[in-house]
Amino acid sequence: MRIPVGVKVGVFSLVVMGSYTYYANSIPQIESKPPQELSLEGGNVTPAQLVKAGEEIYKTKGTCEICHRIGQKGTRAPDLAGVGGRAAKAKAGMSAKQYIIESLINPNAFLVEGYPPIMPAVDKPPIALNRSELWALTAFLESLGGTVDVALNDIPATAGAAAAGGGAPAEVRMPGDAKAGKAVYTGKGGCLACHKAADIPGSPVGPDLTQIAKIQTPDYIMKKILDPKGMGTVSGFPPGVMPQTFGTTLTAKEYTDLVAFLLTLK
Numbered sequence: 001m002r003i004p005v006g007v008k009v010g011v012f013s014l015v016v017m018g019s020y021t022y023y024a025n026s027i028p029q030i031e032s033k034p035p036q037e038l039s040l041e042g043g044n045v046t047p048a049q050l051v052k053a054g055e056e057i058y059k060t061k062g063t064c065e066i067c068h069r070i071g072q073k074g075t076r077a078p079d080l081a082g083v084g085g086r087a088a089k090a091k092a093g094m095s096a097k098q099y100i101i102e103s104l105i106n107p108n109a110f111l112v113e114g115y116p117p118i119m120p121a122v123d124k125p126p127i128a129l130n131r132s133e134l135w136a137l138t139a140f141l142e143s144l145g146g147t148v149d150v151a152l153n154d155i156p157a158t159a160g161a162a163a164a165g166g167g168a169p170a171e172v173r174m175p176g177d178a179k180a181g182k183a184v185y186t187g188k189g190g191c192l193a194c195h196k197a198a199d200i201p202g203s204p205v206g207p208d209l210t211q212i213a214k215i216q217t218p219d220y221i222m223k224k225i226l227d228p229k230g231m232g233t234v235s236g237f238p239p240g241v242m243p244q245t246f247g248t249t250l251t252a253k254e255y256t257d258l259v260a261f262l263l264t265l266k
């Protein structure tokens with residue numbers, strides 16, 4: 001049997017090809033010859049396929065699992081089990097899909113009680129999902145306890161613009177020297193007294209920073225060092241423990257070097 005093929009959403013098809021094996025195993029007709037491309041706009045994609053692609057994005061490019069768990073509290077973020085069901089009641093006047101889409105592209109518009117505003121907009125760097133990926137991801141989240149009814153047109157046309165064209169998002173370059181920044185991290189900054197970071201061991205008083213640049217914007221990282229309290233407390237960690245004094249104790253050069261080093265952690 002032939003599978004309809006379309007080439008409308010190039011970047012997305014790469015993701016779909018990444019989950020190749022899954023399709024080969026789950027759709028009996030295509031066991032021998034998996035599709036190279038899956039059209040998302042021609043009506044050829046079933047909700048189940050969309051959900052599967054969304055799950056793949058959730059686990060890979062989306063890096064959602066660094067903060068979220070399904071069926072278990074993550075250290076940094078709410079458990080997403082059942083989010084498709086509770087999304088319909090989360091915010092008055094918003095349908096489940098509207099709430100989920102807003103959670104992804106404008107996460108600070110509504111905060112889940114008890115959590116700080118640390119979730120980055122996932123259509124902007126560093127995560128930078130495109131519009132089709134947001135569509136699939138929304139379908140996946142709806143499938144967790146709700147009904148999958150999201151259409152591509154529900155995703156605002158402006159969403160994912162930073163990722164448009166399929167190119168990798170521009171690397172954010174800091175003027176600082178990452179190598180010197182590592183010395184600030186382990187030395188004067190004393191960050192390792194509370195944080196582990198990649199191959200640098202540290203205490204677990206604060207979050208492991210090994211992948212901080214993968215999930216957080218440079219803006220958040222820069223502000224967090226200068227004003228930890230102002231940025232909210234990462235869930236699961238004690239408030240008021242990270243020193244508020246780095247803005248005055250570090251020189252401007254030490255600070256930019258430190259930030260440059262943190263941006264290498266991904």
Ligand code: HEC
Nearest residue numbers: 062064067076077078103107110111112115118119122215
């Ligand atoms: C840096 C950590 C972090 C990352 C990465 C992250 N989130 Fe979140 N997310 C949070 C936090 C904290 C909240 C709760 C505060 C809020 O509502 O913004 C949240 C809230 C949410 C909500 C609302 C949940 C509810 O119960 O109403 C959804 C949906 C969600 N995130 C999905 C995602 C998806 C999908 C990804 C990956 C593309 C992702 N998040 C990546 C931290 C993160």
Ligand code: HEC
Nearest residue numbers: 189190191193194205206207224228232233234237241242
């Ligand atoms: C005395 C312990 C302590 C020291 C020293 C410390 N921190 Fe923290 N840090 C914490 C704790 C606890 C948290 C989580 C609670 C919060 O958000 O305030 C945190 C959170 C962070 C976060 C946010 C992590 C995330 O997942 O969102 C960053 C970034 C960070 N620290 C960087 C640094 C850097 C860089 C230094 C060194 C200049 C440093 N910290 C020194 C205790 C510390």
